Amino acid sequence: MSTTDALVQLSFQIQRILAEAGIERDLSIAQLRLLGIVRDRPAGMLHLGGHLGLDRSAMAGLVSGAEERGLVRSLPSPRDSRVVLVESTPRGRRVAQECAREIERQVAELIAGLSATDQELLTALAAEPLP
Amino acid sequence: MSTTDALVQLSFQIQRILAEAGIERDLSIAQLRLLGIVRDRPAGMLHLGGHLGLDRSAMAGLVSGAEERGLVRSLPSPRDSRVVLVESTPRGRRVAQECAREIERQVAELIAGLSATDQELLTALAAEPLP
DNA sequence: TATTGTTATACTCTATAACTATA
DNA sequence: TATAGTTATAGAGTATAACAATA
Numbered sequence: 001m002s003t004t005d006a007l008v009q010l011s012f013q014i015q016r017i018l019a020e021a022g023i024e025r026d027l028s029i030a031q032l033r034l035l036g037i038v039r040d041r042p043a044g045m046l047h048l049g050g051h052l053g054l055d056r057s058a059m060a061g062l063v064s065g066a067e068e069r070g071l072v073r074s075l076p077s078p079r080d081s082r083v084v085l086v087e088s089t090p091r092g093r094r095v096a097q098e099c100a101r102e103i104e105r106q107v108a109e110l111i112a113g114l115s116a117t118d119q120e121l122l123t124a125l126a127a128e129p130l131p
Numbered sequence: 132m133s134t135t136d137a138l139v140q141l142s143f144q145i146q147r148i149l150a151e152a153g154i155e156r157d158l159s160i161a162q163l164r165l166l167g168i169v170r171d172r173p174a175g176m177l178h179l180g181g182h183l184g185l186d187r188s189a190m191a192g193l194v195s196g197a198e199e200r201g202l203v204r205s206l207p208s209p210r211d212s213r214v215v216l217v218e219s220t221p222r223g224r225r226v227a228q229e230c231a232r233e234i235e236r237q238v239a240e241l242i243a244g245l246s247a248t249d250q251e252l253l254t255a256l257a258a259e260p261l262p
Numbered sequence: 263t264a265t266t267g268t269t270a271t272a273c274t275c276t277a278t279a280a281c282t283a284t285a
Numbered sequence: 286t287a288t289a290g291t292t293a294t295a296g297a298g299t300a301t302a303a304c305a306a307t308a
Contacts, residue, residue: 003250004231004238006258011145013260014138016184028297045267053147058299060268065297082266082307100135107135110260119134122256125249127137129144129241159274176290189276191291196274213284213289 017106021099030054031066035088035096038072042087071095148237152230161185162197166219166227169203173218202226 015029022032030052037043037051049059063086066072071092077083088096111119146160153163161183168174168182180190194217197203202223208214219227242250 001254001258002235003242003254003257004235006254006261007141007145007238007242008149008234009261010138010257011142011149014142015146018139018142030298046265054298055300056267057269057301061298064268080266080308084267103139104133104135107138111134111138114256114259118256118259121252123132123134123137125245125253125256126134126141127132128245128249130137130140161275177288185275186277187290188278188292192275195291211285211289215290 013110014107017103017110021102021106024102025095025099026069027071027095027099028065030062031069031071032096032099034062034066034086035071035092036100038086038088039093039096042075042085044077044083044085046083048086066092144241145238148234148241152233152237155233156226156230157200158202158226158230159196161193162200162202163227163230165193165197165217166202166223167231169217169219170224170227173206173216175208175214175216177214179217197223 018029018032022029027035033052034048037048045056045059045063048054048063049056052059052062054062063072063074063084067074070089072086073089074084074086077085111122114122149160149163153160158166164183165179168179176187176190176194179185179194180187183190183193185193194203194205194215198205201220203217204220205215205217208216242253245253
């Protein structure tokens with residue numbers, strides 16, 4: 001199996017884990033990522049869009065959906081009133097952490113066939129290509 | 132960075148590579164995967180749905196879209212006339228191969244920072260969790 | 263003028279439910 | 286009856302374009 005095939009197949013498995021962890025809590029993968037970003041501190045829509053690869057209108061839809069579910073809150077930036085800061089609610093943080101735990105569990109299961117040494121190696125190698 | 136984080140981030144990068152290779156040719160990731168499966172031999176809708184994690188109605192939509200683009204062709208199974216076999220057209224094979232080459236190029240670039248030995252190692256480790 | 267968001271609109275992807283045809 | 290697929294329909298996700306408010 002080629003490098004590409006292996007990584008592509010692995011990526012689909014990971015994405016399936018993410019999707020299923022989200023579905024159980026009525027969250028899309030995009031909402032999950034959003035919660036991950038605003039977990040520690042608020043961020044403006046444009047900044048979030050940059051991280052998620054979404055344009056402004058898609059961001060508005062995403063945030064509005066997350067807001068309806070009580071996961072995030074919008075507040076005007078004190079420094080530039082054009083900017084809308086998005087911050088996590090306590091509930092958003094709780095749900096995000098639940099998902100994170102579930103995802104960790106599933107990923108651990110996915111790579112359970114590897115030795116502890118190989119798991120560490122895989123982590124190091126997977127982390128390397130990240131910009 | 133945790134094992135989970137590294138693999139999740141990597142999976143998003145791979146998915147972005149797939150999406151971009153597809154967009155350039157007006158193909159969704161699902162259509163891309165479909166072409167990959169029927170490249171060598173025809174397959175029934177249900178079989179395809181199982182591989183792609185899609186139900187029958189979603190499969191019908193996917194195949195219909197791919198058919199409109201001239202990428203696949205449907206034909207009745209000679210053994211069970213309820214079954215619709217989906218086969219790749221020559222154009223589908225060509226487009227799929229173009230995408231595959233582009234994806235390989237991008238993945239190679241993504242992991243270019245690793246030594247040749249580490250790239251092989253990553254391949255082996257990534258291929259291991261696959262069922 | 264340039265920037266940040268929002269809204270209206272449209273398109274794609276996917277699922278549920280009801281249906282047809284075949285086994 | 287059970288199975289394979291289609292169709293109508295609905296919902297989510299995302300993009301484009303036109304708009305409003307602020308810098």
